[in-house]
Amino acid sequence: MSLGHATPATGELSTARRAVQPVRRHQLFHQPSRTAFWIWGSAVMAALGIVWFGVTALEFANPYFLPSPGAVWTAGYEMASTGQLWADTSESMRRIVIGFLISTALALPIGLLMGSVGRFEAALEPFIDFVRYMPAVAFVPLTIVWFGVDEGQKYSIIFIGTFFQQALMIMDNVKRTPLDYVRVGETLGLGTTKLLRRIVLPSSGPAIWDTLRISFGWAWTWLVVAELVAARDGLGQRIVVSQRYFDTDRIFFLIGLIGVIGLVLDQLFKIAGRALFRWSSTERG
Amino acid sequence: MSLGHATPATGELSTARRAVQPVRRHQLFHQPSRTAFWIWGSAVMAALGIVWFGVTALEFANPYFLPSPGAVWTAGYEMASTGQLWADTSESMRRIVIGFLISTALALPIGLLMGSVGRFEAALEPFIDFVRYMPAVAFVPLTIVWFGVDEGQKYSIIFIGTFFQQALMIMDNVKRTPLDYVRVGETLGLGTTKLLRRIVLPSSGPAIWDTLRISFGWAWTWLVVAELVAARDGLGQRIVVSQRYFDTDRIFFLIGLIGVIGLVLDQLFKIAGRALFRWSSTERG
Amino acid sequence: MSAVRIVNVTKTYTTRSGRTQALSPINVSFRPDEFTAILGTSGCGKSTLLHIVAGLEQPSTGHIEVNGTAVSGPGRDRGMVFQNYTLFPWLTVQQNVEFALRDLPMSRRKRHDQAREYLGLVGMEAFAAAHPSELSGGMRQRVAIARALSYQPRVLLMDEPFGALDAQTRQGMQMLLTRVWEEHRMSVLFVTHDIEEAVCLSDRVIVMSRRPGAIKADLAIDIPRPRGIDTLTSAELNGYKAELLQLIREEADDAQTAASAKRAG
Amino acid sequence: MSAVRIVNVTKTYTTRSGRTQALSPINVSFRPDEFTAILGTSGCGKSTLLHIVAGLEQPSTGHIEVNGTAVSGPGRDRGMVFQNYTLFPWLTVQQNVEFALRDLPMSRRKRHDQAREYLGLVGMEAFAAAHPSELSGGMRQRVAIARALSYQPRVLLMDEPFGALDAQTRQGMQMLLTRVWEEHRMSVLFVTHDIEEAVCLSDRVIVMSRRPGAIKADLAIDIPRPRGIDTLTSAELNGYKAELLQLIREEADDAQTAASAKRAG
Amino acid sequence: NSDVPSSSGDANPARVSMGTQAWIGYGPWHIVKEKGFDKNHGIDLDLVNFNTDADLSSAFAAGRLQAGNAATNTVAQFLKAGQPRTIVLFEDTSRTADAILARPDIRSVADLRGKKVAFEEGTTSDILLRHALSTAGLGMDDIKVVPTPASDAGSALISGGVDAAVTYEPYISALRRQDSEVAPIFTAGDKPGLISDTLTVNTEWAKKNPAVVSDLLLAWNDAVMYYREHKQEAQAIIAKGVGVDVADLTTSFDGVDFYDLQQSNTYLTKEFPETASVIEKVLSSTADESASGVSIAGAVDTSYGAKAGGAN
Numbered sequence A, B: 001m002s003l004g005h006a007t008p009a010t011g012e013l014s015t016a017r018r019a020v021q022p023v024r025r026h027q028l029f030h031q032p033s034r035t036a037f038w039i040w041g042s043a044v045m046a047a048l049g050i051v052w053f054g055v056t057a058l059e060f061a062n063p064y065f066l067p068s069p070g071a072v073w074t075a076g077y078e079m080a081s082t083g084q085l086w087a088d089t090s091e092s093m094r095r096i097v098i099g100f101l102i103s104t105a106l107a108l109p110i111g112l113l114m115g116s117v118g119r120f121e122a123a124l125e126p127f128i129d130f131v132r133y134m135p136a137v138a139f140v141p142l143t144i145v146w147f148g149v150d151e152g153q154k155y156s157i158i159f160i161g162t163f164f165q166q167a168l169m170i171m172d173n174v175k176r177t178p179l180d181y182v183r184v185g186e187t188l189g190l191g192t193t194k195l196l197r198r199i200v201l202p203s204s205g206p207a208i209w210d211t212l213r214i215s216f217g218w219a220w221t222w223l224v225v226a227e228l229v230a231a232r233d234g235l236g237q238r239i240v241v242s243q244r245y246f247d248t249d250r251i252f253f254l255i256g257l258i259g260v261i262g263l264v265l266d267q268l269f270k271i272a273g274r275a276l277f278r279w280s281s282t283e284r285g
Numbered sequence C, D: 001m002s003a004v005r006i007v008n009v010t011k012t013y014t015t016r017s018g019r020t021q022a023l024s025p026i027n028v029s030f031r032p033d034e035f036t037a038i039l040g041t042s043g044c045g046k047s048t049l050l051h052i053v054a055g056l057e058q059p060s061t062g063h064i065e066v067n068g069t070a071v072s073g074p075g076r077d078r079g080m081v082f083q084n085y086t087l088f089p090w091l092t093v094q095q096n097v098e099f100a101l102r103d104l105p106m107s108r109r110k111r112h113d114q115a116r117e118y119l120g121l122v123g124m125e126a127f128a129a130a131h132p133s134e135l136s137g138g139m140r141q142r143v144a145i146a147r148a149l150s151y152q153p154r155v156l157l158m159d160e161p162f163g164a165l166d167a168q169t170r171q172g173m174q175m176l177l178t179r180v181w182e183e184h185r186m187s188v189l190f191v192t193h194d195i196e197e198a199v200c201l202s203d204r205v206i207v208m209s210r211r212p213g214a215i216k217a218d219l220a221i222d223i224p225r226p227r228g229i230d231t232l233t234s235a236e237l238n239g240y241k242a243e244l245l246q247l248i249r250e251e252a253d254d255a256q257t258a259a260s261a262k263r264a265g
Numbered sequence E: 001n002s003d004v005p006s007s008s009g010d011a012n013p014a015r016v017s018m019g020t021q022a023w024i025g026y027g028p029w030h031i032v033k034e035k036g037f038d039k040n041h042g043i044d045l046d047l048v049n050f051n052t053d054a055d056l057s058s059a060f061a062a063g064r065l066q067a068g069n070a071a072t073n074t075v076a077q078f079l080k081a082g083q084p085r086t087i088v089l090f091e092d093t094s095r096t097a098d099a100i101l102a103r104p105d106i107r108s109v110a111d112l113r114g115k116k117v118a119f120e121e122g123t124t125s126d127i128l129l130r131h132a133l134s135t136a137g138l139g140m141d142d143i144k145v146v147p148t149p150a151s152d153a154g155s156a157l158i159s160g161g162v163d164a165a166v167t168y169e170p171y172i173s174a175l176r177r178q179d180s181e182v183a184p185i186f187t188a189g190d191k192p193g194l195i196s197d198t199l200t201v202n203t204e205w206a207k208k209n210p211a212v213v214s215d216l217l218l219a220w221n222d223a224v225m226y227y228r229e230h231k232q233e234a235q236a237i238i239a240k241g242v243g244v245d246v247a248d249l250t251t252s253f254d255g256v257d258f259y260d261l262q263q264s265n266t267y268l269t270k271e272f273p274e275t276a277s278v279i280e281k282v283l284s285s286t287a288d289e290s291a292s293g294v295s296i297a298g299a300v301d302t303s304y305g306a307k308a309g310g311a312n
């Protein structure tokens, strides 16, 4: 940063910022260095891997309960070599992305209005609050009745699982727009639409992006439920099928794969967010 | 509040607080009054109810797709009159509470340590981040293998769906402890344990409570999944059985009931939170 | 004709927890080239008054006139600088100033140049491409002033614009504001609770009593212009300061007594 | 013997974005009953220095001695008052003060009384049962001072304790602190960037240069005690103020030039 | 293995955990519980309800169950997965309780060509569909497969998302009640024995507790006898056990034949090998290596039944 020296700004603001990412003598609230993060993180993962390997190698556990790393890897390799794995992954990815986009396309304007116009909040919050407790799984039969057995039904499950949380979270993000920003716009004579477009939306951009990142993660949770019905490909469907044939090796591999994909996408979201919202330093990590 | 007049404190802090709950001329960011909230909220719910009633009364929709309010009510009444509904509700409630308590009992210390001791965060965050994307639904066969078909298996599903999110959120809550509070403790010579117990924990209390409230809501989502297997009672099991007999009336009633229970518990959590953390005004009203 | 006239204005806030009277009836007017400081303890209603003049809040009774016309909403005839840094963090310094000029009938080129000109006025043209987060507090407030001046409002409302700056930066900013104002002259309403700042900047100091705010004193400041750094340690300033200090302390004592009484009762 | 001796202390922060030298070698000591103000622009390392004395940060080189003994961590011989209100919001005023006395070998009764005594010292006993959120900023800082004094540290470290208060409240607090200190006498290190505050409170003012912080000037303040509200407008104060203003302005100018140069280069 | 209880005299009834599903063919076990036939034979039966074969199998494999009810073809999958199971009882055959249902424009199996069919792969529905298609000279490639759990296949058909659905009772009755236009075009009765159910037990456990297994079979026999003598009460008990009104199930019962112990013994020794080979053939046509190449008949052990039958 070329202006690094100018950053410390006023004591107050910078103290507030530092409180989140402190560098401290005491072991409490000492933010570990990036290297420490990698070392500790990998160490724990490696340790878990070794325990897993050891337990299965010494045959402490029935391989049906806990398959060995080798077996899991082989199962994955087999699926990959037939091209099935790739087809499943891309199919699931497509479903999640579309379901997520539909949800976002609706949640964004609704959340924006709910967060900024009191009457919208009053009108919609009770309803959304009510619906969001309803278990998405229970909607499966209804979605079949309503949307049939094609892709629409799958999107609808992902939508039901995602939309209501998204709308509430975006509402919250928007509410945190500093009122003074809006006031500046008002003194310039901007009307409601321009205030929303030019000030409220960009101001809550980083927080909304974070909401999208988190809710995209949740969308994966609904994949298996979405693919229960009438799916020929897809990681969720593959898990269901493997379940039927008691293929724990595959289940392990597939669940792990979903975990890895989730982790990678999360990082991509974070990187994209940092690039998009360079001006914002509020993001963690 | 007997000291009301003393509250406005310094301009700065109170401005910050006001930004969240502003009272404004402009329609933007104008917090609606409690009455307006009730009126608008009920109006929307009532309108949806009337549309529902109208559509079914005029037989626009196949009652199997969309049963009439009357049919849903009758279905509910029947279940209630045999005492079955009450048995199901209390059974589900018990499962959720126990699963949630197990999860919380583990997430609380782990989140506390991850949020305050950098090495814990470094060690556990990657692992938890990895696991939390894995769809809880996919774990059903594994939980049967690991925990059998008794109640333990049901708790384990609720645990898997709740714990990882909880741990990460509590970590985040704890991280927001103002560093200066900890510094005060340090100048008084307190060691790590006392700092955690006397300062970090009470300071992040309201935020942790909020996390518990939200994650308790999520636990309901997993109920149907948890009760898929070997359950004799429970709202989730009842939904599964109704699904089997295409009993849309019952499904509607049960999903609605879960929504209402969720809403009520959420309010109870909020009320309890306000009573427990009277000193905190950061909670949304 | 007055630049701003405040007629019989009162303000009562109604919130969920009750009603707060923030202002008792206020009547006062400001000349077009007058620099007025408004002084008062925290919570006495200074911001409320300024927001009413800006049109950001509606008065409960009474009204505001700007250049002889009653106004009821915000408008470009009144510019405002806030206490907290209100630059938009997602825009560069240049874009922040241009933001105020959008929607005006002028070419892109003209808008760019005009923004650059006002950045020059506050000595910030070198930072046109920087984002607010790269600037210190003082630099940010300089840009905020440039933004408020750029569309040439007749009245400039400043709500503790230097309140969050450290003492040294604050002095620099006071000198800068004095210089700019002495060149451009307009009606300024400057809210502060720093007595020295009030005296050293203005032609007139209005002291407000504590809540519900009312005008307690209205003092002309006869320190010759142009003013400079020496004004800060001049004997005249010290005289006004002692006088205002006395006025303010009466207020503070009242408040203290009231608080203790309420507590005990 | 000095209450506090700072020996060859430097501090360099290493963060993910690089290394920042906050302090160049500092050598200075403070007498047991001396009230010292530390003055400097924002970011010059005042808080860093205070935290090192408090034992909250480790110096990169050098060490600290308290009453002739080297110390390396925090301890009850040094009390601290922070800029932002650091009362625990979940405890009442009384409990906040008692918090500092827990773990000490005294009865509940004694602890209660001692806390109440110090609340009385700062005029807050009437609010013992209130929660911090019910108090104004000035009231909160009074309780924080009571808390820091209650366990009778030999050294009191104050990091811009009045920085967030409005000017009027601030004056009241300065008077309060002066009164308490003149009664109880101890070594005080008082960080501020308000020149007037520094002069009016202390026996000695240390001016720090901008980053990496070093001691630029060390000035004895010979204004007789007890001091009162008139000290604020006294001629002596004005003299010291002009002198310090000059010193500080050199610093500020340097910074301004450096910033512009860096930007252009 | 501590999970496996042993028969330790009549004073202390041997506990047997048995996995079951909401299929009326397993209904007599509910009669066993309700009427206390288990206690009469010195055992304590614990019926554990599952929604899918997969979940039941997981529990079985984990040693949580000593016995499990399953369709004969499902047993092949269990065996293929290496689970130590022994078939000890032939419980029932389905006649009209498994069926291919279709909209009115489809009148025969041959009409399914190019149509969307919803069914759950690897289940009895899969077997039935494959067999039906082969009778019409079709294969799976001639239809559009829509993999759907049996519980949802009906919904898929009603919603118009598919042209035909393969499912079983009680879904069939429920479905026809909802939509009277839907009619069966092929039922299990068209190939008797194809869709049938057996009781399997954990092989190891059975070897250690032969008496308990025999007692279990006797309890089943009592229940079937009771069913035959008190049809209405028996059906009410079963309906309650699977969670529906008896009125909703009456037609379903007509589609199922229960086998008593003697019938079972006979069937298992005489006809079962042939039935098994038909199933194996159909399974091998799935080209799903998870269920091919096993011998179902090889898993049968009639000794427990014979012993119980002899003692009877």
Ligand SMILES: Nc1ncnc2c1ncn2[C@@H]1O[C@H](COP(=O)(O)OP(=O)(O)OP(=O)(O)O)[C@@H](O)[C@H]1O
Pocket (backbone or CB within 6 Å): A008, A009, A010, A011, A012, A018, A022, A023, A024, C166, D013, D014, D015, D020, D021, D022, D040, D041, D042, D043, D044, D045, D046, D047, D048, D049, D193, D211
């Ligand atoms: N924990 C930290 N990690 C990294 N750099 C730090 C840290 N604390 C302070 N610094 C840097 O050290 C320098 C001195 O900071 P310090 O807070 O001591 O200044 P200060 O004089 O107290 O300023 P202010 O008046 O704004 O409070 C600054 O450049 C700051 O950015």
Ligand SMILES: Nc1ncnc2c1ncn2[C@@H]1O[C@H](COP(=O)(O)OP(=O)(O)OP(=O)(O)O)[C@@H](O)[C@H]1O
Pocket (backbone or CB within 6 Å): B008, B009, B010, B011, B012, B018, B022, B023, B024, C013, C014, C015, C020, C021, C022, C040, C041, C042, C043, C044, C045, C046, C047, C048, C049, C193, C211, D166
């Ligand atoms: N939006 C609002 N809703 C309710 N009460 C308000 C609102 N804004 C201000 N008040 C109350 O009105 C009174 C005056 O507030 P105002 O912000 O005008 O004071 P101020 O003089 O600007 O104080 P400060 O110096 O702290 O900025 C205060 O008691 C405050 O609590």
Ligand SMILES: [Mg+2]
Pocket (backbone or CB within 6 Å): B011, C046, C047, C048, C159
């Ligand atoms: Mg104000």
Ligand SMILES: [Mg+2]
Pocket (backbone or CB within 6 Å): A011, D046, D047, D048, D159
């Ligand atoms: Mg500092």
